[in-house]
Amino acid sequence: MKTYPLPSDHESPKNEVTSMVDIAFLLLIFFLVTATILPEERDLAMALPPEDGQRVEAVPSLPIWIEIVADNSVWWGEGVSRMEVANPDDGRELPELREMLRGSMASGVRTPVLLKVADEVTQQRFTDVLNVLSASGVEQVAMLD
Numbered sequence: 001m002k003t004y005p006l007p008s009d010h011e012s013p014k015n016e017v018t019s020m021v022d023i024a025f026l027l028l029i030f031f032l033v034t035a036t037i038l039p040e041e042r043d044l045a046m047a048l049p050p051e052d053g054q055r056v057e058a059v060p061s062l063p064i065w066i067e068i069v070a071d072n073s074v075w076w077g078e079g080v081s082r083m084e085v086a087n088p089d090d091g092r093e094l095p096e097l098r099e100m101l102r103g104s105m106a107s108g109v110r111t112p113v114l115l116k117v118a119d120e121v122t123q124q125r126f127t128d129v130l131n132v133l134s135a136s137g138v139e140q141v142a143m144l145d
Helices: 018-034 096-103 122-135
Strands: 045-047 066-067 074-078 083-086 111-115 142-143
Touching: 066 096, 066 122, 074 096, 083 096, 083 142, 096 122
Parallel strands: 045 142, 066 111, 111 142
Antiparallel strands: 066 074, 074 083
């Protein structure tokens, strides 16, 4: 059996951490480079409901009313003219909502969207609707209570 000499008193064992630091920085750079922000999930300008007593700015054109109800279905319009444009079983693309927005945005007028979302709506459905709004060229979204 071979024995190794112990370090003398003037020599102290060294921990070489430079390779660990190199690996940490390489991992950091790797994750920064590979993490991409999806362009369809970029920020949309949103106006939150005003606080009590604050003045609401005038809207230049008639807004588009979109409501996401508790069962994740999406409705277009309000009152008796309201119609369902996406049911809960539809995929993430929401083609009927996309077509309705394409028709409304074809005039080139910046039409604001009033979006009402129930508390029980899933985050994925909310994100899907925002992605369709963004892809359709909507620039103004106001959240309603």
